[in-house]
Amino acid sequence: MSANPSTQSGKRRRMRKLLVDRSIDLILLVFSLLMLLPLVFLVSNGFKTPQEMLAWPPTIIPANPTIDNFAAVLQDTPLLRWIFNSILFAVLSTLAILATSSIAGYILAKFRYRSLNVIFALVLATAIVPFEVYMIPLYFQAQSMGILNSIWGLLLGYLVMSFGIFLIRQNVIHSIPDELLEAARIDGAGELWIFFRIVLPLLRGALGALGVLAFFQAWTAFAWPMIVATNREAYTIEVGLALFQTGFTVDLGRLSAASALVLIPSISLFVILRRNFVQGVASTGLKE
């Protein structure tokens, strides 16, 4: 008895779909591995001797693994101090940006004064000015305040994020109805109470996303920390890593070892906050 033609065509369709799905999986797997390769080499290079670093083709698993690079990095440089400086800078900057963005974003979204539109336009305009443009006057400001080579000097350029204000304002407009705020006011709630007990809890998701972005912005900052912190002890990790470059070459072994160590805090943070990070990327269109 011959098989039903419609059943056979259904089987063929399912087979074709399965084949297409598996092919897509395979391509994605290959791309994932390729994307991971630089990271794998980074860690692997940290364990290689200078001779093995030169080997061609390069080895993924070191033939003669050594921890000399890690030991040299930890002995010769205040790496842990630099990591601490970076964490402190990034955390304080994140807190400052969350505070300024939530307050300014809420006011710009919900308070009705004509001058606020002008202020909002100015905030948006500053978003398109590259940091390097106002870095120099900011440096002289830090100098006149006597806060060079200090955490306060580092923070000076990273207290406010115009994009953060914009992000929170848009979130307030879309997720907090005026009626809710009016109801609270009618019930006798003060503005501070409304802000802390109603607005902030409703903005938790957006603030989480902004927090992740602000943290990574400070964590990866280079130009500002480099000019404002000229003492070795005041460096952030991004600046410290530049020391592994010599006049004409890069000490790849030690740089890889240091970078691998530096990855630990940022990967940990990413793992803890990955949901917020994904949300942040989704809501900003950020590609990196």
Added chain:
Amino acid sequence: MTSVSKLRRHLPASALRLALLGSVMGIAAVAAAPAVSAQEIRVWSGYPELAPFYEHVAEGMKAQHPDLSVKVEAIALREHEKRLALGLTSGEAAEVIELGTSTATRYLENGLFNAAPDDIAAFVQDPANFNDFFRDSASYDGTVYGLPLFRGQSALYYNTEMFEAAGLTEPPTDMADYTKYAEALTQRDANGAPTVSGWSLRLSGGGQGIAEKFWINMFQYGESLVEQDAAGKWKADFANEQGRAALKQYLENVHTLKTVTIEMPADAEAFEREQTAMFIRESWVIGDIAAKAPDLSYATATLPRGSIVAPVSLWISGEGAEAEAAWAFAQAANEPDNLLWLLDNVGWLPNRSGLDYSAILKAKPALAAFVDYPDTYEFFSLPNIGPVEEILTRTAARLTEAFANPALASDDAAIDAVLVAMQDEINALLQREGLLAE
């Protein structure tokens, strides 16, 4: 928690307040107390590998200057220059600043470095200590401002085993030899395609490097990318026989003789991996080879006519006792023992004349080509003019295009046209800046 509660119960609130106030005042008094009278100076360097050298110098000064504390802050060169631009103009820079003449000039023009005291100026002007080239590199308008310290300088590196296999016993002595040697040294596969280049030429990569390396080769023919006239202005004038010979040599090697290709691995790594037989580079490669390819059989040789040199000096900013200590540090860095330590441990070449390198050369004979050169050897440097980087970048763009064009190799008129276009572009840049010589 419990102890605090108990204390609160047993002491009146006013006593607690007094104790707290006393502690705060005590801390404030300690914080406000004048620091111990130790003198501190800072050294800013653009070469992180030099930090141990400056620390070595500071260590050696301890006996004579027990109260002097030296803080060395070295960071990669481009970052050093950025930091310096803000630090010097705001008065926050270190007291001792290590900087190449080409970058220092802009600060000298604006009076941001201290003129050398008389004894230091006399030391720098003494021909027994420095030749005219290095004296001038630390001077501005006839006044000494800096203390010459070290330099970047090029020489030829060649693989002695490959030379032996090719029947070559001596390094090349003129530019015609370079091409002949490159032909003999190139290793090829069955199809004739080069697998090991005979002479690694800089054909791609960073723009400034391409133009600089071309300039080094053209200098061996007796020509320069830009030359200064008696009035201090500059002009490009290389569209001539010498310029043609230099560019033609590149094109012949790449397209006619195929001793090297644009795609082949190049520079120090290729040499260390034995993917090229010879190339021209600075002395840092010796240390790099020692670390990465200690078993490599190689030697170095001076270039036929002379070399590019990037002289670096120590400059001083600040006032009073700090400036005095800074000059003392710069002078100590120039002590023969310290300079020999610098060459031996870091690999940078001291600028001071009359040093006895024999012990170092015995252990590291490859350094001979850098410190033991003929009396007739000539040095040239990048000019200290604003548009120099633009000149090099634009020249490199034209050179890269020329290197990739096989039609040029056998067409002298076409090579001349490339050189004229390159020369005109440089002169237009010089004119724009008011620097063009008549």
